[in-house]
Amino acid sequence: MNSSPRYIQIQDFILEKINTHVWLPGNKIPTELELTKQFNVSRMTVNKAIRDLVNQGLLERTPRLGTFVCQKKVESSLSDIRNIADEIRQRGKTYSNKILRQVTIPADDEIAIRLGVRIDTPIFFSEIIHYEDDTALQLEVRWVNPLFAPEYITQDFSLATPNEYLTKNCPLSSIEHTVEAVMPTTSIQQNLNLTALQPCLLLNRRTWSKQDLISVALLYHPADKYKLSLKAEI
Template sequence: MANAPRYQQIKAYIEEKIETRVWPVGTRIPTEYELCDLFNVSRMTVNKAVRDLVTDGLLERTPRLGTFVTEPKAESPLMDIRNIADEVTARGQHYHSVIHALKRLSAPVDVAMRLGVMLGTDVYYSEIVHYGDEIPLQLEQRWVNPALAPAYLEQDFNQTTPNEYLSSVCPVNTIEHSVEAINPSAAVKEALAMKSDEPCLLLHRRTWSQQTLVSAALLYHPGSRYKLTSRTDR
């Protein structure tokens, strides 16, 4: 690291302070001028290091107050489906969920269209909040075609997730995703412990197995705690 560019040395210094909890979440880090003096570099060099860490989600700038250590955002890929429990534990956090609903219902118009079934068809519905270290990260509302997952309502979703179970009984071969930023309902804000003015990322997801639509889900994420990523290799 001694031979690395100076801005990378500054990044490594800040990252080490965060990882060792010398600077826990909420700590205001030294100003750019203080870091300039500490490393004997230009402000441009310090700014690049800090800017990179803001982009990485480790720091957050607050106008007129300073730069603070922030809670890293959870992250999911847009081009793939990953089990949220695995994502949370991979970040070193404790995962658990709270089940708000698990039932059979008669599909209203919007659900019938979303799941590709006839109006009034019996479908399965689950509503679950997923947590990382006691912090709610995702509200999952899912409708499932019983023909493909007849034992869905019998699962213990405190021990597994809908994604994990459905992937085991009807492997996915087609995924449809769309994302929008929304002003969520009061119920969604309460479920995700969101601030009154906080934006929300809503991921619409539908999955197929052997050309048959298995499930349709609405996945709500607090904008301050989650990001969705995409990568395409060319």
């Protein structure tokens, strides 16, 4: 006979359904009233069980709709730059990528300002989809100043990511990050396997090595699979 408190038994029941994939991310779980009847306990007991799991990030409550299994999100730090391939492998997943474009182009007005070069200056441009297992996790769109990374355009990024190459050859001295939520264009929908109604988390990044502005990157992530965090000492 299970001697655990009743709210723990309810939590164990819910967790067993999640861990065995009976209830998948996004699935609605039984109502508090249904669980009250199933376990023959008070509404308060069921509420505590669910509230604890919500606080742990395993469930989420949506007003007037019910309680749902949370979508598991990958987390990355804003305070530094980590190689996405390393992050994925450290989670025990398989990393791969698809190189969409890797070319030399003239800098347009916007990129010339952001990269600190004259308009029409030849710059390097790459566009790559990064995968965790078979799921598209990030679309990386990057512009690089050839003056500081002259061999960037000839690299095989299926072997080492742009981040890995630039970190090795242009040691990072400072970064600039801005984050915003955006709705995906048709192209981004196709590359990240999204619908028109699924938002993206866009990380705008600029990187310097010593005093030199090396790279500008736009990093698009499916908002339901990715989150960014920042830890600061005060």
